[in-house]
Amino acid sequence: MTDIRRTIDAVWRIESAKLIAVLTRMVRDVGLAEEFAQDALVAALEHWPQTGLPDEPAAWLMTVGKRRALDHLRRQKLIDRKHEELGRELEYEQQSMIDHDFDTALEQEIDERQTANIDDDLLRLVFIACHPVLTSEAQVALTLKLLGGLSTDEISRAFLVSEPTIAQRIVRAKRILKEAQAPFELPHKEELRARLASVLAVLYLIFNEGYAATKGEDWMRPALCDEALRLGRILAELMPQEPEVHGLVALMEIQASRFHARTNAAGVPILLMDQDRSRWDKLLIQRGLAALKRVDTLGQGYGPYALQAAIASCHARAYRAELTDWTRISVLYDALAALSPSPIVELNRAVAVSMAFGPAQGLALVDELLHEPTLAKYHLLPSVRGDFLFKLGRFSEAQREFERAATLTQNTRERDLLLTRAHSCMDQHPVTLYS
Amino acid sequence: MRFMLIMIPKGYESATPDTLPDADAIATMMKYNEDLQKAGILLALEGLHPPAAGTRVSFGNGKPVVTDGPFAEAKESVGGYWIIQVKSKEEAIEWVKRCPAGANDTIEIRQIFEPADFSEDVQQAVEEFTERFEKSTETTPS
Numbered sequence A: 001m002t003d004i005r006r007t008i009d010a011v012w013r014i015e016s017a018k019l020i021a022v023l024t025r026m027v028r029d030v031g032l033a034e035e036f037a038q039d040a041l042v043a044a045l046e047h048w049p050q051t052g053l054p055d056e057p058a059a060w061l062m063t064v065g066k067r068r069a070l071d072h073l074r075r076q077k078l079i080d081r082k083h084e085e086l087g088r089e090l091e092y093e094q095q096s097m098i099d100h101d102f103d104t105a106l107e108q109e110i111d112e113r114q115t116a117n118i119d120d121d122l123l124r125l126v127f128i129a130c131h132p133v134l135t136s137e138a139q140v141a142l143t144l145k146l147l148g149g150l151s152t153d154e155i156s157r158a159f160l161v162s163e164p165t166i167a168q169r170i171v172r173a174k175r176i177l178k179e180a181q182a183p184f185e186l187p188h189k190e191e192l193r194a195r196l197a198s199v200l201a202v203l204y205l206i207f208n209e210g211y212a213a214t215k216g217e218d219w220m221r222p223a224l225c226d227e228a229l230r231l232g233r234i235l236a237e238l239m240p241q242e243p244e245v246h247g248l249v250a251l252m253e254i255q256a257s258r259f260h261a262r263t264n265a266a267g268v269p270i271l272l273m274d275q276d277r278s279r280w281d282k283l284l285i286q287r288g289l290a291a292l293k294r295v296d297t298l299g300q301g302y303g304p305y306a307l308q309a310a311i312a313s314c315h316a317r318a319y320r321a322e323l324t325d326w327t328r329i330s331v332l333y334d335a336l337a338a339l340s341p342s343p344i345v346e347l348n349r350a351v352a353v354s355m356a357f358g359p360a361q362g363l364a365l366v367d368e369l370l371h372e373p374t375l376a377k378y379h380l381l382p383s384v385r386g387d388f389l390f391k392l393g394r395f396s397e398a399q400r401e402f403e404r405a406a407t408l409t410q411n412t413r414e415r416d417l418l419l420t421r422a423h424s425c426m427d428q429h430p431v432t433l434y435s
Numbered sequence B: 001m002r003f004m005l006i007m008i009p010k011g012y013e014s015a016t017p018d019t020l021p022d023a024d025a026i027a028t029m030m031k032y033n034e035d036l037q038k039a040g041i042l043l044a045l046e047g048l049h050p051p052a053a054g055t056r057v058s059f060g061n062g063k064p065v066v067t068d069g070p071f072a073e074a075k076e077s078v079g080g081y082w083i084i085q086v087k088s089k090e091e092a093i094e095w096v097k098r099c100p101a102g103a104n105d106t107i108e109i110r111q112i113f114e115p116a117d118f119s120e121d122v123q124q125a126v127e128e129f130t131e132r133f134e135k136s137t138e139t140t141p142s
Helices: A005-026 A030-051 A059-081 A085-094 A102-117 A118-129 A136-147 A151-156 A164-181 A187-210 A220-238 A243-257 A282-298 A304-317 A328-337 A344-355 A359-367 A380-391 A394-406 A411-432 B023-038 B087-099 B120-138
Strands: B002-008 B042-047 B053-059 B064-068 B080-085 B106-111
Touching: A005 A030, A005 A059, A005 A118, A005 A136, A005 B087, A030 A059, A030 A102, A030 A118, A030 A136, A030 A164, A059 A102, A118 A136, A118 A187, A118 A220, A136 A151, A136 A164, A136 A187, A136 A220, A151 A164, A151 A220, A187 A220, A187 A243, A220 A243, A220 B023, A220 B080, A243 A282, A243 A304, A282 A304, A304 A328, A328 A344, A344 A359, A344 A380, A359 A380, A380 A394, A380 A411, A394 A411, B002 B087, B023 B042, B023 B080, B087 B106
Parallel strands: none
Antiparallel strands: B002 B080, B002 B106, B042 B080, B053 B064
């Protein structure tokens, strides 16, 4: 026997986004729509434990939600008779819903679900939750609440902030959307790509928050990876023609495939090249490669996410670290550096180039970053540079770089490792002097 | 959580080797598969040839004995499976209830083991084994 409460939770998880999306189209206010959807949930929590689960729980919830929405529209009409258009729409809907009893309305709802295109409403909801008038924190919270069906408690546990803070953030976001009169529609062609970029950024932010979770933390944190992936896969079906959506999905699938290999049993992080590749999740790798293939099929080239996914796929394809195709990775980094240049991308490119063509070429690239202000306090710059110098036999310079990196890192384990490397440079000294 | 949903179609244990589901059944099932895909939870799915075209290797006395299908003693047989990623067993059940299965078909829901399901001791043991294994392969000339 399963608990009816847990069953209702499950139905809510499956249906809530669609419910909110359809209701938003009716009342044109995402905050109100969510309220009516919540009313439907409360009604279910009251009725279902007594009556048992209805045959069509989705249609049942939608019928209750729509009734609440229609009640609201009717009140609105009484308050403001100038809303002529709304009134006409209402009369039609009243005919179909309010005058009939619940069972008829339910039957009608079941029929409607066969033909209604809920996907469009769902996609509009994605874009409104990630609307540019909102801060990225608000976009994240709203996306998880409206599209993920997560409770404020779950979101607050996942982001290590108090529940009232999250609740307030969501209330505020909904108010801002209302004040900005953000339309419930798909962005126009010219702004679609830009708006889509911010949707993808929100999903990737959620994913990374989950990926950064460490052992022993609340399970809701790593669960964010699953949630971001699920939303990404949903978006990939809603916008199958957008290469970057598949690119992001591919990137997340491949990164998630390493989830269990990236730390040891004690929770200590293991670097990519040192991971036990037999522990990578082959099913997710396969899915990642398939998503990347969808990008190829669209034939529009790679955007930044697809490029990162392609880089990740080079690692995923190498079942032993030494089989990694570094030449291809460095070519992909060249493309990424050209498309979305950043000092971090340059640093990664330098590593790939050194692996493909030797440490001297890598060093040349890293030296160009020495005066980059954003990397001035970044420990990986001297750490990478030290590694190149070490490989080139320039041990005293390498030692200075490792020591400098050790003073910059916040992580004690990493500091120990860097100091060990610095120390090993001293041992190498005599060799260079006499050779 | 990952679940394998195992489809056990009525009478599949005695189906002839070349049995294929009819076109209508395939079409409705594809619509269902599409729903799973659109919900972002479907990881994989496959259909299996009838057991009449299969082979069993049984280890009665610890020694392998090979028998070709059909298997007279079988009361039911697997026809295919889905692998889904959901938040709870209840969610898996809700999805399975929506499957357009035929009368007397059965779908068994089984959770898939994940690394986190094992105790830390077991995880540690696996790690140590892999380390030893890797050391032993490192010394082997390639």
